[in-house]
Amino acid sequence: MTDAHDLMDRLHRLGGAEPAASDEAVRRDLARGRGASRRRALRVGTAGLTLAAVAGVGVAIAVNAERSPAPAPAIAAPGPDAGVELVAYTGAQQPGFVVAKVPAGFVLEGATPYNLNVARADDHSGLDVFEDKLVVMLESSSVTGEPQGTPVAVGAHDGWLRTSEDGAQILTYDDAEHRVVVQAWETLGLSDQQVVEFAEGVTVTAEAQAGVG
Secondary structure (H helix, E strand, C coil): CHHHHHHHHHHHHHHCCCCCCCHHHHHHHHHHHHHHHHHHHHHHHHHHHHHHHHHHHHHHHHHHHHCCCCCCCCCCCCCCCCCCCEEECCCCCECCEECCEEECCEEEEEECCCEEEEEECCCCCCCCCCCCCEEEEECCCCCCCCCCCEEEEECCEEEEEEECCCCCEEEEEECCCCEEEEEECHHHCCCHHHHHHHHHCCEECCCCCECCC
């Protein structure tokens, strides 16, 4: 038994007890553990930010895709001319009424003993059609009473300007010998002053006759 006991004692001394860990080794192990933990947290956080950024871009793309394109700025279309200019008339005159001015682009369509029509060059509707024209005539002999409308001066003469139910401007004035009527259809775009200016250039000749009715 003694020999056996001595043998076990010698073996125990040869193996020796496991040395205790020093404080410095413990601190190094703790530091390595904390560093590894921080690195893992950083990798997880960075991955989360990356995923959030990708998700944000995806949402922005989806939202923009659903939006309709911004409309182009509205450009207003040019409107029609407010009127035309009166220009000197140099063509042949018609019996009954002599004119000094006409709207630009207009000609004397022709005359009857009762009226003179001033129309666009391509208007061949006939002398009995007054629409879209400037017409000069003597007031009907069956009309009694004073003209209605706003008093205006036609040169040195008295005149009256009104608007008919059709929208035409009607200027009636005395030229000392006749009562003259000028009718300007609203589509011509002439101002009241232009209608008066046209009338100031009208001369009534002996061929003009006043209608009846």
